[in-house]
Amino acid sequence: MTKYSNNLIDNFPDYLFNKINQQKLALRQSGEDIIDLGYGNPDIPSHELVVEKLIESAQIKKNHKYSVSKGIHGLRNAIANKYLREYEINLDPSKNIVNTIGSKEGLTHLLMSILNKGDNVVVQDPSYPIHHYAPLIAGANVIKIECLSSENFLNNLNTALTSQKVKAVLVSFPHNPTTLTVNQEFYDELVRLARRYNFLIINDFAYSDIYFNEEKPPSLLNSDPQFDHTVELYSLTKGYSMAGWRVGFAVGNESAISSLTKLKSYIDYGTFQPIQIASTVAINELDDYPKEVSSIYQDRKMLAEEYLTKYGFEVYKSTATMFIWAKLPDIYKNDSMKFSINLLSKSNVAVSPGVGFGNCGEGHIRLALVENKQRIRQAMKNFAKIIDSV
Numbered sequence: 001m002t003k004y005s006n007n008l009i010d011n012f013p014d015y016l017f018n019k020i021n022q023q024k025l026a027l028r029q030s031g032e033d034i035i036d037l038g039y040g041n042p043d044i045p046s047h048e049l050v051v052e053k054l055i056e057s058a059q060i061k062k063n064h065k066y067s068v069s070k071g072i073h074g075l076r077n078a079i080a081n082k083y084l085r086e087y088e089i090n091l092d093p094s095k096n097i098v099n100t101i102g103s104k105e106g107l108t109h110l111l112m113s114i115l116n117k118g119d120n121v122v123v124q125d126p127s128y129p130i131h132h133y134a135p136l137i138a139g140a141n142v143i144k145i146e147c148l149s150s151e152n153f154l155n156n157l158n159t160a161l162t163s164q165k166v167k168a169v170l171v172s173f174p175h176n177p178t179t180l181t182v183n184q185e186f187y188d189e190l191v192r193l194a195r196r197y198n199f200l201i202i203n204d205f206a207y208s209d210i211y212f213n214e215e216k217p218p219s220l221l222n223s224d225p226q227f228d229h230t231v232e233l234y235s236l237t238k239g240y241s242m243a244g245w246r247v248g249f250a251v252g253n254e255s256a257i258s259s260l261t262k263l264k265s266y267i268d269y270g271t272f273q274p275i276q277i278a279s280t281v282a283i284n285e286l287d288d289y290p291k292e293v294s295s296i297y298q299d300r301k302m303l304a305e306e307y308l309t310k311y312g313f314e315v316y317k318s319t320a321t322m323f324i325w326a327k328l329p330d331i332y333k334n335d336s337m338k339f340s341i342n343l344l345s346k347s348n349v350a351v352s353p354g355v356g357f358g359n360c361g362e363g364h365i366r367l368a369l370v371e372n373k374q375r376i377r378q379a380m381k382n383f384a385k386i387i388d389s390v
């Protein structure tokens with residue numbers, strides 16, 4: 001049979017999470033109740049006001065037509081006002097903002113629109129899988145830099161920059177999977193390096209709105225007022241719990257935004273207009289909703305952390321994201337996949353093995369807090385089955 005796939009796709013390594021996903025599916029098919037803390041798919045519903053606005057605007061016939069690929073003006077204006085309100089950053093909706101189909105699509109097409117074949121892109125290791133693959137899709141080379149601490153990352157980046165020309169540095173804070181956060185000084189230093197070595201910094205800001213204790217994660221753009229070297233990807237997925245709606249933005253550097261806008265204008269006709277209208281309402285009127293969502297995750301996090309600490313896991317302290325990142329007991333230290341498979345088969349609890357996010361994630365697991373407290377408590381009790389056997 002003729003094979004229809006190119007070298008790029010053929011050479012993609014097997015998705016490491018597939019092993020867990022297949023086992024999860026098999027167990028479910030055999031009637032087991034799996035508590036899924038593996039897949040970071042938010043379980044909290046979108047706000048009812050947004051759903052109502054979607055229904056109302058879907059009933060207006062003119063909204064059924066093609067929309068605008070870069071996003072309707074009202075939506076881009078809403079995100080500009082949000083950045084002004086929350087970060088005191090001035091974005092021009094016509095130059096510095098483009099609507100994307102979530103942060104993931106935005107990132108991939110952004111890289112495709114600004115990179116040439118063979119360009120070098122720095123990526124954190126561990127990181128969200130598309131961060132490793134989007135540069136490859138764009139034909140670039142990936143330079144992975146360990147990022148279990150922000151200090152290590154900056155030191156290693158400094159070293160890498162002295163020996164290689166880098167076109168872009170991709171970061172993401174608050175970070176998935178490690179839950180690491182950074183302060184504005186970190187970004188100041190990164191921008192100083194970008195000016196010196198002339199590269200673009202891209203911050204995937206998917207977890208911008210999931211934080212606790214008033215410690216609002218800073219925006220990269222505040223370290224680069226003219227956006228000479230910076231682009232940020234903002235998303236409604238996590239903060240507004242609108243994962244399935246696929247609404248995000250690329251904001252910042254005018255030239256990069258223009259390249260992405262141009263590429264997207266060839267590829268898509270924009271998100272369904274009622275979704276854009278409802279998202280505008282979310283951004284303009286629901287500043288408090290991400291706070292409500294955050295406090296639900298915080299509650300779940302405290303509960304799970306209590307158990308994990310009792311079981312002897314070293315849990316990374318963090319005041320952001322919807323995840324827990326934990327170091328495995330010594331016996332499993334070098335095999336997070338084995339731990340996760342054993343946990344699933346003995347305890348019916350799915351978690352993500354750290355190695356799935358990159359080699360530097362080995363020895364860790366990530367828990368996504370996307371089940372309610374009752375089920376998280378049950379999951380934590382089930383953990384004991386494997387801990388006792390360690």
Ligand SMILES: Cc1ncc(COP(=O)(O)O)c(C=O)c1O
Nearest residue numbers: 102103104128176206235237248
């Ligand atoms: C770092 C990071 N970026 C992007 C995404 C996906 O965001 P979106 O739904 O906006 O594409 C996720 C989802 O888990 C993520 O963890």
